[in-house]
Amino acid sequence: xxxxxxxxxxxxxxxxxxxxxxxxxxxxxxxxxxxxxxxxxxxxxxxxxxxxxxxxxxxxxxxxxxxxxxxxxxxxxxxxxxxxxxxxxxxxxxxxxxxxxxxxxxxxxxxxxxxxxxxxxxxxxxxxxxxxxxxxxxxxxxxxxxxxxxxxxxxxxxxxxxxxxxxxxxxxxxxxxxxxxxxxxxxxxxxxxxxxxxxxxxxxxxxxxxxxxxxxxxxxxxxxxxxxxxxxxxxxxxxxxxxxxxxxxxxxxxxxxxxxxxxxxxxxxxxxxxxxxxxxxxxxxxxxxxxxxxxxxxxxxxxxxxxxxxxxxxxxxxxxxxxxxxxxxxxxxxxxxxxxxxxxxxxxxxxxxxxxxxxxxxxxxxxxxxxxxxxxxxxxxx
Numbered sequence: 001x002x003x004x005x006x007x008x009x010x011x012x013x014x015x016x017x018x019x020x021x022x023x024x025x026x027x028x029x030x031x032x033x034x035x036x037x038x039x040x041x042x043x044x045x046x047x048x049x050x051x052x053x054x055x056x057x058x059x060x061x062x063x064x065x066x067x068x069x070x071x072x073x074x075x076x077x078x079x080x081x082x083x084x085x086x087x088x089x090x091x092x093x094x095x096x097x098x099x100x101x102x103x104x105x106x107x108x109x110x111x112x113x114x115x116x117x118x119x120x121x122x123x124x125x126x127x128x129x130x131x132x133x134x135x136x137x138x139x140x141x142x143x144x145x146x147x148x149x150x151x152x153x154x155x156x157x158x159x160x161x162x163x164x165x166x167x168x169x170x171x172x173x174x175x176x177x178x179x180x181x182x183x184x185x186x187x188x189x190x191x192x193x194x195x196x197x198x199x200x201x202x203x204x205x206x207x208x209x210x211x212x213x214x215x216x217x218x219x220x221x222x223x224x225x226x227x228x229x230x231x232x233x234x235x236x237x238x239x240x241x242x243x244x245x246x247x248x249x250x251x252x253x254x255x256x257x258x259x260x261x262x263x264x265x266x267x268x269x270x271x272x273x274x275x276x277x278x279x280x281x282x283x284x285x286x287x288x289x290x291x292x293x294x295x296x297x298x299x300x301x302x303x304x305x306x307x308x309x310x311x312x313x314x315x316x317x318x319x320x321x322x323x324x325x326x327x328x329x330x331x332x333x334x335x336x337x338x339x340x341x342x343x344x345x346x347x348x349x350x351x352x353x354x355x356x357x358x359x360x361x362x363x364x365x366x367x368x369x370x371x372x373x374x375x376x377x378x379x380x381x382x
Contacts, residue, residue, distance in 0.1 A: 005064040007040035100145040111145040154302035163300040175228035183309035191216040193326030225309040246281035
């Protein structure tokens with residue numbers, strides 16, 4: 001091959017190429033082209049360059065030609081590669097996307113690549129269409145029609161906003177020992193026992209347990225969380241009927257907060273979470289006595305994530321309940337142990353001393369939270 005192109009680098013170009021080959025993460029082809037240009041600038045012959053860099057003579061020739069006829073960036077970059085034209089036009093690709101977002105054909109639960117290819121053949125002039133063509137076009141549009149998620153989709157209306165504002169205003173208030181804010185919710189749990197004794201862990205082997213298990217019924221966890229102090233309570237019951245809810249509310253007024261004037265309770269819209277549950281359980285005068293010290297604040301429907309105790313239940317599930325618990329008595333013992341470790345120095349009732357909490361100087365943080373909840377995702381996965 002006759003040498004027609006002579007590479008003469010400026011000092012700036014030379015420094016740029018030296019920095020390129022000396023460090024950093026770059027494509028291998030780009031590094032080889034930089035080495036070719038540096039060697040050519042030093043006066044090394046084409047054959048020696050090809051041997052030392054590990055490329056063919058035509059690669060050396062093309063790199064030098066692109067530098068001389070163009071510039072450094074052109075020499076280091078890839079030339080346009082010939083290839084087949086896209087199978088689908090812009091309109092056909094839009095038709096594919098629209099089809100993938102529509103309901104699948106009768107008798108099929110979801111779209112597949114083969115179904116989409118067949119549908120597009122019927123809708124266009126193409127005689128055939130490969131599943132790979134469909135897959136690539138769907139990937140470019142970030143579509144996976146064979147997948148779907150289940151979500152709680154709220155209806156953000158005036159009632160939704162009113163309840164949200166009410167709960168957020170409670171969270172923004174300064175701590176008041178006479179008017180505590182308590183978040184309340186429940187969570188069911190299965191009691192599951194072992195059929196065979198698990199094999200303990202040892203060096204080089206994790207703990208092993210049998211895939212077969214024994215169902216021992218269910219239980220329910222009522223969880224309380226004080227918004228303004230490090231106090232939470234887990235009460236284990238056999239069910240979650242209206243009578244159990246009423247008993248929890250009486251415990252709240254008589255046992256946990258006996259000196260509070262009024263207890264503001266944040267809770268969801270479960271049918272048993274009502275004042276009627278207390279009248280159903282207790283005599284009218286007793287129900288009225290308890291309710292005089294309670295004030296219910298309901299989160300919006302499909303917005304239980306506004307209840308702070310949801311976070312506490314998630315922590316409880318990860319730290320304590322993520323295992324097989326076979327009996328009601330063990331569940332009571334384990335949740336009590338978790339509760340004790342979670343707040344070793346917390347006061348047991350409202351009458352005990354507790355750390356003070358400074359009131360917020362302005363409403364800016366809570367307003368920012370409202371803005372986030374309004375404009376960000378307004379739904380929660382089940």
